[in-house]
Amino acid sequence: MRGILMLALAVLVAAETRYDGFKVLRIEPLEILDSTWLSDIESKVEFWSNVPGRPVDIMVPPELEDEIVSFLRSKKLDFSLMIGDVQAVIDGQRSTMRSRTRTQGLADFKYDQYNTYDQINQWVSDMATEHSDVVTKFTVTQSYEKRLIDGIKISTGGNNKPVIWFEGGIHAREWISPATVMLISKFLVEDLKNSDPQVVQLVNYFDFYIVPSLNVDGYAFTWSDDRLWRKTRRPNPGYGCIGTDPNRNWPYKWGGSGTSPWPCSITYHGGKALSEVEVKGVVDFLTNLSVGNEIRMFIDWHSYSQLWMAPWSFSSSEQNPVDWLDQSNLGQAAVQALEEVHGTTFVSGMSAKLLYEASGASCDWGYAVLGAKYSYVVELRDKGNYGFLLPEDQIMASGEEAYKATLAAVEYAMNN
Ligand SMILES: [Zn+2]
Structure with missing residues (x-):
């Protein structure tokens, strides 16, 4: 019984989606109409913000970072680091929340x-x-x-x-x-x-x-x-x-x-x-x-x-x-x-x-x-x-x- 409970807990813990090494990159806007490159990376990254005329924020998984960075450079796009490790920010915020009394x-x-x-x-x-x-x-x-x-x-x-x-x-x-x-x-x-x-x-x-x-x-x-x-x-x-x-x-x-x-x-x-x-x-x-x-x-x-x-x-x-x-x-x-x-x-x-x-x-x-x-x-x-x-x-x-x-x-x- 205890073993099953422990196993269930382990599965629950493992189920949490983590964002270790995920970065959020901020891409400076080019001419407003030239955003065709967006669709080239759409399936690989998650867009956090995409307001015309403003920087575009994308979240990039670590295994695709090199590819995305090369791509942005090839398109001569200016970009900067908005969040260096998404999971670190989540953990930092959660650590204070979990210690609270109701x-x-x-x-x-x-x-x-x-x-x-x-x-x-x-x-x-x-x-x-x-x-x-x-x-x-x-x-x-x-x-x-x-x-x-x-x-x-x-x-x-x-x-x-x-x-x-x-x-x-x-x-x-x-x-x-x-x-x-x-x-x-x-x-x-x-x-x-x-x-x-x-x-x-x-x-x-x-x-x-x-x-x-x-x-x-x-x-x-x-x-x-x-x-x-x-x-x-x-x-x-029919879908996962x-x-x-x-x-x-x-x-x-x-x-x-x-x-x-x-x-x-x-x-x-x-x-x-x-x-x-x-x-x-x-x-x-x-x-x-x-x-x-x-x-x-x-x-x-x-x-x-x-x-x-x-x-x-x-x-x-x-x-x-x-x-x-x-x-x-x-x-x-x-x-x-x-x-x-x-x-x-x-x-x-x-x-x-x-x-x-x-x-x-x-x-x-x-x-x-x-x-x-x-x-x-x-x-x-x-x-x-x-x-x-x-x-x-x-x-x-x-x-x-x-x-x-x-x-x-x-x-x-x-x-x-
Ligand atoms: Zn919303």
């Missing part, structure tokens, strides 16, 4: 640390218990692995108020997203209870629905097995690769540009739109909520690159949405308010132009189908010093600046 109750919740799925879910319950006058808990759905996807509603009462929807953590490894979304919630509730006039006005006008962690199975997996996991955790029958990119799985322009039909790709769009129960759950929840309530704003919080992006996401050649002027003005107001807090610069604009084309993404669905006039995808810190491995000492600043951006955005949405 938090007890809301007063003890560590907003300035990354929290596990269990801690986040407990936080949702504690918010509702401790602030029962303005916060209630709701459940979106159950994940593929039967975890609850919970959120909080912040409301001062009243019926049929316009809705603000925030969701964090659709991509599992983007840990700053749930952390920032929880901080926004905390500041909002505190300022409301402190009778901050602006916040009182905003919450009297809107109901806020906030889900800190949407891709809960993927998130749990980033803690237990693979810090850089992005997708859901549902197996793909697990998971679908939940932000390519929404039922609008599904399966088009910027997605992959290959289950092993990190942008795999799934066998059909809404194949992922987590995405189906949100779509059903919001569709029901939109009966009798106008969904005014929908924000899907991601990292990294410091961008505030509006539709369209599926095509860069599509005409601007009819609400573009307001969508764009709100984005400008948000990034300006954000910068005033810590000097962090974000850029706002159309998603497919600022970033890249991505079909079946949440922000297009939020606008075109759900009818949220102000639908955005926000890429939080940083601009590529740590990428997905953003250190915990930046969490508070990220929350503070994103909160001010939120207030500016919601105020604009109230007045327009």
Whole structure:
């Protein structure tokens, strides 16, 4: 028995995906149009960031390092080392996290640390218990692995108020997203209870629905097995690769540009739109909520690159949405308010132009189908010093600046 247990433990430990010797290289951009070389190395490296006009960040496994470096030199591309050993950064961050005791109750919740799925879910319950006058808990759905996807509603009462929807953590490894979304919630509730006039006005006008962690199975997996996991955790029958990119799985322009039909790709769009129960759950929840309530704003919080992006996401050649002027003005107001807090610069604009084309993404669905006039995808810190491995000492600043951006955005949405 003991032997079997030890064996099982050994298998579990061995199962953890490690990134020993993996490097992240930062390639300086050439002329914007000359990026054909990207496709030459696409199958060999993992792209961390690929924003037009900015450096391209790629993660390179040690056995391919020589080949990739020769290739980049042959193309006369300038590059530098962004992370010398990905596993060393992960280990360094994890060593402090593993020695921690679990938090007890809301007063003890560590907003300035990354929290596990269990801690986040407990936080949702504690918010509702401790602030029962303005916060209630709701459940979106159950994940593929039967975890609850919970959120909080912040409301001062009243019926049929316009809705603000925030969701964090659709991509599992983007840990700053749930952390920032929880901080926004905390500041909002505190300022409301402190009778901050602006916040009182905003919450009297809107109901806020906030889900800190949407891709809960993927998130749990980033803690237990693979810090850089992005997708859901549902197996793909007939393939060894697990998971679908939940932000390519929404039922609008599904399966088009910027997605992959290959289950092993990190942008795999799934066998059909809404194949992922987590995405189906949100779509059903919001569709029901939109009966009798106008969904005014929908924000899907991601990292990294410091961008505030509006539709369209599926095509860069599509005409601007009819609400573009307001969508764009709100984005400008948000990034300006954000910068005033810590000097962090974000850029706002159309998603497919600022970033890249991505079909079946949440922000297009939020606008075109759900009818949220102000639908955005926000890429939080940083601009590529740590990428997905953003250190915990930046969490508070990220929350503070994103909160001010939120207030500016919601105020604009109230007045327009
Ligand atoms: Zn993302």
